[in-house]
Amino acid sequence: MITMDDIVREGHPMLRTVTKEVPIPPTTEDQETLKEMLQFLKNSQDEETAEKYNLRPGVGLAAPQLGLDKRMLAIHVEDIKGKLHSYALFNPKIVSHSVEGGYLSSGEGCLSVDREVPGIVPRHARVTVKAYDIDGNQVKLRLKGYPAIVIQHEIDHLNGVMFYDHINEENPFHPPENAKPVD
């Protein structure tokens, strides 16, 4: 199982790498890894398991955080209506997005960053993502709110971008013009 020991931290070169697409149809090995990434998120959100294995809670995870140069990610998060968004994706790509911006009012953190970095992280309010699912089928996801923010944070990792790269240095808490909090 994946634990915190498997997650690379700031300074590891993979966190600043534009990662490679994985072959489709996916190899059994890549399918296995992606399943383990989703399982980590579920474990991290289960109080008992998280306590037992000392897992920091997570709603998203990207393969470079495991030191893998692969465009793979998993998200497991409820939206504001309580709908569960649980996806394990290969080669995700944002194909369109809203002009309107969105952000988490409490800012963001990262399992690869062992410190608080305060500030608003401006993102798109809505995104349309094309990707391949665990079986190698093409999927198209239209996300808004919480899940939209999470998947943007994960796709950033596939491009070597960290959440704090987006924070306004002069005024970290200055919400961008056309953006509103998603939570």
Ligand SMILES: Cc1nc(NNC(=O)[C@H](CC2CCCC2)CN(O)CO)c(F)c(N2CCN3CCOC[C@@H]3C2)n1
């Ligand atoms: C927002 C949030 N971020 C948590 N952690 N950070 C992460 O997931 C990082 C990715 C997120 C940071 C901001 C956007 C994406 C991991 N990252 O670095 C991957 O690249 C949480 F854990 C969390 N929740 C709310 C839902 N709750 C349900 C019950 O279980 C606990 C869980 C806690 N919400």
Ligand code: NI
């Ligand atoms: Ni992260």
